[in-house]
Amino acid sequence: MGRSFVRSILQSARNIKAEDNSPPAYKARQLQSLAELDGIEFVAKISTEKDQYDEPKNVIKQAIVPEHKQYAELMSGVAHSPQSQVQPSHQELQSQLYSPPQQQAPHPAETHGQWD
Numbered sequence: 001m002g003r004s005f006v007r008s009i010l011q012s013a014r015n016i017k018a019e020d021n022s023p024p025a026y027k028a029r030q031l032q033s034l035a036e037l038d039g040i041e042f043v044a045k046i047s048t049e050k051d052q053y054d055e056p057k058n059v060i061k062q063a064i065v066p067e068h069k070q071y072a073e074l075m076s077g078v079a080h081s082p083q084s085q086v087q088p089s090h091q092e093l094q095s096q097l098y099s100p101p102q103q104q105a106p107h108p109a110e111t112h113g114q115w116d
Helices: 003-014 023-028 071-076 090-097
Strands: 044-050 056-063
Touching (some): 003 056
16 A cells, blocks of 8 residues: 555545644544554445456545545435435445446356366
8 A cells, every 4th residue: 555545544534634734633644553554444436356366356446535525425424415305325325436347257166167
């Protein structure tokens, strides 16, 4: 992980805007160790790619920071839709940031011959 990616994860998880250079924001962007990232919750754009075994895997493409238009809604799980009275669910909002795979990979057991 690059420094800017880790910084955006911290900004997303701790609700710190990029232009906030106050002492508390500066301190919130610091890590004592990478172990602090274990279990951290943040908003991210995810896509699916194939791994070395041609199996689909999730890949974090981008941490969604507080400046993003849907950040507050996604972090709180509550959405406001001005076009309609029906509010999308938390899952629907997240699916807008999710890029599904272009093609579903077959399971390895389906691609091999029968067992002898």
